[in-house]
Each structure stands twice: as C-alpha cells, then as structure tokens.
Amino acid sequence: xxxxxxxxxxxxxxxxxxxxxxxxxxxxxxxxxxxxxxxxxxxxxxxxxxxxxxxxxxxxxxxxxxxxxxxxxxxxxxxxxxxxxxxxxxxxxxxxxxxxxxxxxxxxxxxxxxxxxxxxxxxxxxxxxxxxxxxxxxxxxxxxxxxxxxxxxxxxxxxxxxxxxxxxxxxxxxxxxxxxx
Amino acid sequence: xxxxxxxxxxxxxxxxxxxxxxxxxxxxxxxxxxxxxxxxxxxxxxxxxxxxxxxxxxxxxxxxxxxxxxxxxxxxxxxxxxxxxxxxxxxxxxxxxxxxxxxxxxxxxxxxxxxxxxxxxxxxxxxxxxxxxxxxxxxxxxxxxxxxxxxxxxxxxxxxxxxxxxxxxxxxxxxxxxxxxxxxxxxxxxxxxxxxxxxxxxxxxxxxxxxxxxxxxxxxxxxxxxxxxxxxxxxxxxxxxxxxxxxxxxxxxxxxxxxxxxxxxxxxxxxxxxxxxxxxxx
Numbered sequence: 102x103x104x105x106x107x108x109x110x111x112x113x114x115x116x117x118x119x120x121x122x123x124x125x126x127x128x129x130x131x132x133x134x135x136x137x138x139x140x141x142x143x144x145x146x147x148x149x150x151x152x153x154x155x156x157x158x159x160x161x162x163x164x165x166x167x168x169x170x171x172x173x174x175x176x177x178x179x180x181x182x183x184x185x186x187x188x189x190x191x192x193x194x195x196x197x198x199x200x201x202x203x204x205x206x207x208x209x210x211x212x213x214x215x216x217x218x219x220x221x222x223x224x225x226x227x228x229x230x231x232x233x234x235x236x237x238x239x240x241x242x243x244x245x246x247x248x249x250x251x252x253x254x255x256x257x258x259x260x261x262x263x264x265x266x267x268x269x270x271x272x273x274x275x276x277x278x279x280x281x282x
Numbered sequence: 283x284x285x286x287x288x289x290x291x292x293x294x295x296x297x298x299x300x301x302x303x304x305x306x307x308x309x310x311x312x313x314x315x316x317x318x319x320x321x322x323x324x325x326x327x328x329x330x331x332x333x334x335x336x337x338x339x340x341x342x343x344x345x346x347x348x349x350x351x352x353x354x355x356x357x358x359x360x361x362x363x364x365x366x367x368x369x370x371x372x373x374x375x376x377x378x379x380x381x382x383x384x385x386x387x388x389x390x391x392x393x394x395x396x397x398x399x400x401x402x403x404x405x406x407x408x409x410x411x412x413x414x415x416x417x418x419x420x421x422x423x424x425x426x427x428x429x430x431x432x433x434x435x436x437x438x439x440x441x442x443x444x445x446x447x448x449x450x451x452x453x454x455x456x457x458x459x460x461x462x463x464x465x466x467x468x469x470x471x472x473x474x475x476x477x478x479x480x481x482x483x484x485x486x487x488x489x490x491x492x493x494x495x496x497x498x499x500x501x502x503x504x505x506x507x508x509x510x511x512x513x514x515x516x517x518x519x520x521x522x523x524x525x526x527x528x529x530x531x532x533x534x535x536x537x538x539x540x541x542x543x544x545x546x547x548x549x550x551x552x553x554x555x556x557x558x559x560x561x562x563x564x
Contacts, residue, residue, distance in 0.1 A: 122311065122501060126434045128333075128340040129316060133349060133429075133438035140353045140413060145405040148360035152384055153404065155367035162371065 248276045310508040314501055316343045316432055322425055345429045352416045352429070360412070387411050387549065395553040396560060399454075403556055406446055410439070411549040418500060418541030422534065430544070431500035433493065440493035443552040447488070451559030463562035488555050492548055499544045503537035 252272050259268065318341055319327045332341045363380045366373075373381045392400045392407050414430055421428025429435045451460040464481045465474070510530045514523050 122314065123433055125437055126316060126343075127338055129343060129345055129432060129434035130438040130441075131335075131338065131340050132342075132346045133435045134442065136346075136349045136353050137409070137413065137439065137442060140356065141406060141409045143357055144360055144409050144412075147357060148364045149405040149408055151364040151367055152360070152380075153388070155364075155371055156381070156385070156388075159371040 244276070244280065247279075248272065251276065310505055310512065313508055314428075314431060314504050316345045316427075316434075318343050320344050320347060320425075344427050345432050345435060348420065348427050349417070349429050349435070352413065352420055355420075356412055356416055383412070383415075384408060391546070391550050392553050395550065396557040399560065403446065403450065403553070407549050407553055410443075410552060411545055414439070414496070414548050415541065415545035418545055419538075421500065421504075422537055422541065428500050428504060430496055431504060433497045436493040436497040439496070439548070440489035443492055443548075443555070444486075444489040446552065447555045447559050448485070450556045451562070454560045455562060460559070460562070488551075492551055496544055496548050499540055503533055503540060506533050507537075 252269065255268055255272055318332065319329045321327050330342045330344070330347065332339075334340065359376075360380065363377050366377045387408050388404060391411070392404055396403060417428065417430040417435075420426050421431060430439075448460075451463075454460070455463055464485075465477055469477055507530045510526045510533065513526050514520070
C-alpha cells in the first residue's frame with residue numbers, strides 16, 4: 102500500500118521542478134560502491150572475522166560441555182547401577198553367612214547336647230557300677246563276718262564237742278547254702 | 283517521537299509557506315531528494331564540495347555524508363563488539379544486541395538459503411544487512427536523510443548483489459558451466475533461444491527488483507508523512523493538525539517496522555539468489 106502510494110506521489114511530483122525521484126545520479130552510485138566496499142573490507146577484518154570466530158568457539162564449547170555432561174551422566178548411571186548390584190550381592194552374601202552361622206550353631210548345640218547326654222549317661226553308668234561293686238564288696242564282707250560270727254557262735258556253742266576243723270566244714274557248707282539261696 | 287518529528291515539521295512548514303506564495307508543491311521532493319547541502323532548518327545550511335572525476339560529477343552530497351556517517355558508526359560499534367568478545371565469550375550488554383542480529387543473519391537468512399559453503403558470503407551479507415538497517419533507521423532521525431531512499435544508492439547496492447550472485451555461481455561452476463547451468467536441462471532446441479533470452483533477462487530483473495523494492499519502500503513512508511503534515515498547510519486550519527500528526531506518528535512507527543523488514547528482505551533475497559546460483563541443481 103505504501104509502495105503504491107509512494108509511486109503515485111512520485112508520478113505526481115516528478116513532472117514538476119528540476120529533480121526527480123528516479124533520477125539516478127552516477128556520482129552517488131560511485132560513492133555508494135566505494136563506501137560499501139571499504140565498509141565490507143574494514144568490517145570483515147575488524148568485526149565479522151573475530152565475532153564469527155568467537156561465536157563458533159562458544160558454540161563448540163557449549164557442544165563440548167553438553168557432550169561431557171551427557172557422558173558424565175551416563176557414567177554416573179553406570180556407577181549407580183554397579184553400586185546397586187554390589188549392594189544386592191552383599192546382601193545376599195550376608196544372608197548366606199547368617200544362614201551358615203545359624204546352621205553351624207544349631208549343629209554345635211546338638212553336638213554339645215549329645216555329648217553332655219553321653220557324659221551324663223557315662224557318669225550314671227559309672228556310678229551304678231561303683232554301687233554294684235561296693236554292694237558286692239559289702240556283701241562279701243558281710244558274708245565273711247557272718248561266717249566268722251557264725252563260727253564264733255558255733256565255737257561257743259560247741260566248744261567242747263567238735264574240733265575246729267570239722268566244725269568249719271559244716272559251717273562253710275551251711276553258709277554256702279545260704280549264699281546259694 | 284512526535285517531538286523528534288517537530289524540527290522536520292517546522293522545516294516543512296517553512297517550505298510550505300514559501301511554496302504557497304508561488305513555486306508549486308515540489309517541497310516534498312525537496313525533502314526526499316539528494317542535495318549538495320545539509321539543511322538544519324531554521325539554523326542554516328552546510329554546503330558540501332563539488333568534485334569532478336574524469337568528467338563525472340562525484341560531488342559530496344547529503345547522502346554521501348550520511349553514508350559515511352553510517353559506515354563510521356558501524357565500524358565503531360562493531361569493532362567495540364568484537365573487542366568485547368576477546369575478553370569474554372559470554373555476551374553482555376550491547377554485545378547481546380549485536381549478537382542477536384548477527385546470529386539471525388547467519389542462522390535464519392544465510393544458512394538456510396545458501397546451505398553448504400555459506401561462510402564465504404557471510405561477511406558480505408552481514409555488511410549488507412547492517413548497512414541497510416543502519417541507513418533505514420538513521421533515516422528516521424530528524425535532520426538526517428534516508429540514503430536507502432535514493433534510487434542511486436539502492437541501484438549501487440543491487441549492482442553489488444548482482445556481482446556477488448554471478449561471482450558465486452561462476453566460482454562454483456566455472457564461467458561456462460554457470461551459464462550453461464542457467465538453462466534447465468531437457469529443453470527442446472526450438473525454444474532454446476527464447477529460454478536464453480528469458481534467463482538472461484531474469485539475471486537482471488532480480489537485482490532490479492531489489493533496487494526498486496528497497497528504494498520505494500523507504501521513500502514511501504517519508505512521502506506519506508510529509509503529505510500528512512502538508513495537509514495542515516494545504517487545508518490552512520490548525521484543527522487538522524492532531525489528525526495529521528497522529529497519522530504521521532503511526533506511519534513513523536510503521537517505518538520502524540519497514541526499516542527492519544526491508545533490510546531483512548534485501549539480504550534474504552540476495553542470499554537466496556546466491557544460493558540459487560551456487561546450487562544450480564535445485
């Protein structure tokens with residue numbers, strides 16, 4: 102719209118006066134070309150080369166940093182996974198160790214129990230054997246004492262009637278009968 | 283911005299009063315045309331020297347002075363920016379502003395249109411974009427002139443674009459290879475002469491369109507603003523002034539947008555034509 106308006110105005114005004122909007126002045130073209138080329142050369146050296154290089158350098162740095170961050174993240178993830186696996190393994194191991202020790206303790210307990218039972222039995226047996234032996238010894242003593250008492254009694258009874266030898270034989274026979282009974 | 287426009291308006295008013303006495307209505311042209319003096323109404327004029335070279339008039343005119351101002355401004359600002367990059371790669375302050383534009387030109391204009399091998403053309407296209415943008419924007423400052431609103435300037439810029447396009451193509455494909463590549467393959471021999479003429483015309487119409495587009499767009503807003511302000515003096519009543527100034531302000535803001543858009547379009551199309559010349563297979 103603006104363009105159309107302006108072209109209209111140009112048509113309107115260009116017919117009057119000396120100058121016209123579409124008069125192309127060669128001097129101005131000359132100066133524009135010179136100015137632009139000098140501007141291009143100077144700006145290329147002073148501005149564009151350093152600015153574009155700086156931008157590229159920064160982009161490379163950002164890209165590098167991002168890549169590094171990605172790598173670090175991946176590594177951290179790996180380490181975390183490893184740690185978790187290790188933790189699991191350790192837990193399992195500890196469970197195994199606990200179980201083993203429990204089993205061992207059970208076994209030990211049983212063994213000790215059995216041993217003590219055996220020992221008690223042995224002690225009891227020993228005691229019983231001792232008692233038997235003592236009983237026999239006591240019985241034997243009792244027997245001899247009884248026999249002696251009997252002999253003495255018999256001696257006293259039949260002091261004059263019988264000689265000792267024959268009496269002892271009789272007494273022994275009598276005592277043997279007693280023990281047999 | 284309305285205040286900034288005031289001196290211009292004053293100048294126009296003075297001229298209008300002068301012209302109302304007799305000369306006609308050439309005062310708008312007077313304000314948009316090139317001249318051999320810089321006017322600071324109402325303070326006076328600075329006359330510029332006349333120069334001749336081999337019979338050609340190469341006088342320093344208003345547009346030449348402003349072109350130099352733009353060039354100096356760009357060199358100063360951009361060398362400042364590039365100096366700051368040496369200290370730190372992290373942009374700060376003014377560097378941010380220029381970096382956005384440089385990145386925009388590189389990533390949105392040059393890279394997609396030229397593709398591989400775009401680096402060679404980047405300095406030229408960046409300079410072109412910054413030069414046109416600075417010229418368009420400085421043209422909006424009171425007392426200044428819009429150098430891109432002069433057809434000789436845009437013609438020169440378009441000629442440089444034309445040379446850049448042809449050089450890009452010739453460098454890539456060789457002199458004969460490039461011109462042979464302009465003709466689409468598999469053309470019947472009968473219409474070949476016609477195609478050759480059309481293609482050669484096409485080479486020249488592209489920069490011609492670039493030249494006219496930039497010139498017309500930049501001059502249009504100015505002429506409209508002057509016309510709106512002139513309405514006050516043509517109708518000879520103060521009551522039309524709020525309307526005129528309001529509309530002029532609107533056009534002025536629109537021109538800010540147009541300044542950006544035209545810099546973008548000129549650079550974009552030049553890059554596109556270079557891309558077409560470099561990658562003929564597409």
